[in-house]
Amino acid sequence: MAGTADRLEGWADKWSADIIPFHRADVNPHLMKWCHKLAHDDQPSKFLVPLCGKSVDMMWLYKKGHTVFGIEGVEKAIVQFFTENDLKYTKSPTGAGQLFQTADGRLQLHQADICEMDPALIGPVDAIWDRGSYVAIYCEDRPKYAKFMKGVMSRKCHYLLWAVEYDSSLFSGPPRNLSKDDIEKDCGSFAKIECLTCDEHTVETFPKMANWNLKEMKEVVYMLTLK
Numbered sequence: 656m657a658g659t660a661d662r663l664e665g666w667a668d669k670w671s672a673d674i675i676p677f678h679r680a681d682v683n684p685h686l687m688k689w690c691h692k693l694a695h696d697d698q699p700s701k702f703l704v705p706l707c708g709k710s711v712d713m714m715w716l717y718k719k720g721h722t723v724f725g726i727e728g729v730e731k732a733i734v735q736f737f738t739e740n741d742l743k744y745t746k747s748p749t750g751a752g753q754l755f756q757t758a759d760g761r762l763q764l765h766q767a768d769i770c771e772m773d774p775a776l777i778g779p780v781d782a783i784w785d786r787g788s789y790v791a792i793y794c795e796d797r798p799k800y801a802k803f804m805k806g807v808m809s810r811k812c813h814y815l816l817w818a819v820e821y822d823s824s825l826f827s828g829p830p831r832n833l834s835k836d837d838i839e840k841d842c843g844s845f846a847k848i849e850c851l852t853c854d855e856h857t858v859e860t861f862p863k864m865a866n867w868n869l870k871e872m873k874e875v876v877y878m879l880t881l882k
């Protein structure tokens with residue numbers, strides 16, 4: 656079984672060497688498309704962005720008036736997020752790690768290993784935006800990850816999940832192959848899993864696949880709600 660050091664060491668090395676190909680300069684189109692549903696017709700809502708890196712999606716949600724909770728294991732990513740967005744922050748210890756937050760408390764980024772975190776540190780959220788997160792953690796940690804998600808979802812929570820499906824004998828990830836059956840296995844006992852979009856890609860439509868040794872891949876977006 657992996658421990659926190661095994662889970663985070665490789666990522667810390669990537670951040671330290673500025674090798675972060677997963678980081679996007681633009682707001683994710685799937686989030687933009689489904690945000691009204693996540694935020695229940697654009698009401699100010701509490702969003703969780705697990706394994707957030709320094710995603711620009713968090714700033715976009717914050718500017719729309721939402722409260723954003725991020726979870727990220729590597730401090731450099733969190734500090735870069737605040738610095739690059741010209742935001743002042745305070746830093747305080749928590750049971751699981753450290754909390755970096757703005758004075759208004761609407762941006763709260765926890766530095767912690769999500770697999771060791773108590774969901775009560777975040778509290779119930781209205782929405783979850785999961786891009787590059789479920790697919791980033793080790794497969795053996797998926798049941799723990801799912802348990803955490805169950806622990807933070809409010810009754811009305813909508814959980815938008817981005818996944819990729821491919822032949823895992825050709826590439827081991829991350830992003831790791833994550834099928835609907837895998838999600839059912841981890842989350843099926845507590846969540847309804849609806850497939851929103853499924854795009855079949857080749858290198859022409861998803862150029863990063865060339866680095867992953869893949870010729871075919873599905874990009875699938877799901878919405879999870881509590882049963």
Ligand SMILES: C[S@@+](CC[C@H](N)C(=O)[O-])C[C@H]1O[C@@H](n2cnc3c(N)ncnc32)[C@H](O)[C@@H]1O
Binds near residue numbers: 677678728786
């Ligand atoms: C593939 S990146 C995705 C980042 C972000 N969601 C985005 O779309 O840009 C995964 C991020 O999760 C962090 N991470 C990996 N394992 C983690 C863990 N167990 N707990 C907390 N953060 C973790 C890494 O440092 C990295 O920044």
